[in-house]
Amino acid sequence: MKIGVIRFPGSNCDRDVYKVIELAGGNPEYVWWSEENLTDFDGIVIPGGFSYGDYLRAGAIASITPVVDEIKNLVKEEKPVLGICNGAQILGEIGLVPGVFTVNENPIFNCEWVDLKVKTNRTPFTKLFNKNEVIKMPVAHAEGRYFYENIDLLKDQDQIVLQFEGKNPNGSLEAITGVCDESGLVCAVMPHPERASQEILGSTDGLKFFKGML
Numbered sequence: 185m186k187i188g189v190i191r192f193p194g195s196n197c198d199r200d201v202y203k204v205i206e207l208a209g210g211n212p213e214y215v216w217w218s219e220e221n222l223t224d225f226d227g228i229v230i231p232g233g234f235s236y237g238d239y240l241r242a243g244a245i246a247s248i249t250p251v252v253d254e255i256k257n258l259v260k261e262e263k264p265v266l267g268i269c270n271g272a273q274i275l276g277e278i279g280l281v282p283g284v285f286t287v288n289e290n291p292i293f294n295c296e297w298v299d300l301k302v303k304t305n306r307t308p309f310t311k312l313f314n315k316n317e318v319i320k321m322p323v324a325h326a327e328g329r330y331f332y333e334n335i336d337l338l339k340d341q342d343q344i345v346l347q348f349e350g351k352n353p354n355g356s357l358e359a360i361t362g363v364c365d366e367s368g369l370v371c372a373v374m375p376h377p378e379r380a381s382q383e384i385l386g387s388t389d390g391l392k393f394f395k396g397m398l
Contacts, residue, residue: 192235208394230271243277272372283332289355
């Protein structure tokens with residue numbers, strides 16, 4: 185599968201994502217923010233970083249770039265889209281997933297390994313996990329606190345993907361740190377699966393996100 189790795193000014197996890205897609209058996213290709221045609225791609229990953237320096241708020245400027253319209257077209261074609269950290273913030277900003285990722289309850293940059301519970305395995309990215317399986321991945325963000333006005337709706341529609349298990353490091357509502365759209369094909373997660381893809385990194389749990397996508 186040919187997977188586009190979106191690059192914005194300020195992206196800094198694009199190479200990591202590129203490498204893990206290769207590791208999972210996919211064919212990655214970098215895609216700049218100015219691209220206006222994604223028809224050749226089978227899926228998209230929006231990596232982490234600080235697109236446009238997080239000016240205004242995280243994901244705000246990235247949300248009005250040409251490539252975003254093309255990502256929306258891929259979603260209409262029912263192709264998988266994964267947003268990681270800043271990518272998750274962008275997906276929330278453009279309305280492809282419900283809710284927003286905003287400033288941490290303790291407004292500082294938080295970087296640590298966390299335990300996570302997989303709340304649904306109906307997405308391509310989590311289908312290789314058992315429901316309620318606890319996995320380990322790192323977080324690294326200052327604006328990762330999840331909020332949505334209708335949590336009961338998310339529960340009813342099985343759109344909660346990941347929850348912090350035990351410690352809730354950013355104050356997210358009900359410890360939610362990953363959500364998907366109604367179809368399950370668009371997924372936004374604050375933790376970094378690409379940083380948990382090899383034993384030498386401390387965990388291989390994240391590799392399954394990419395193998396499932398492929």
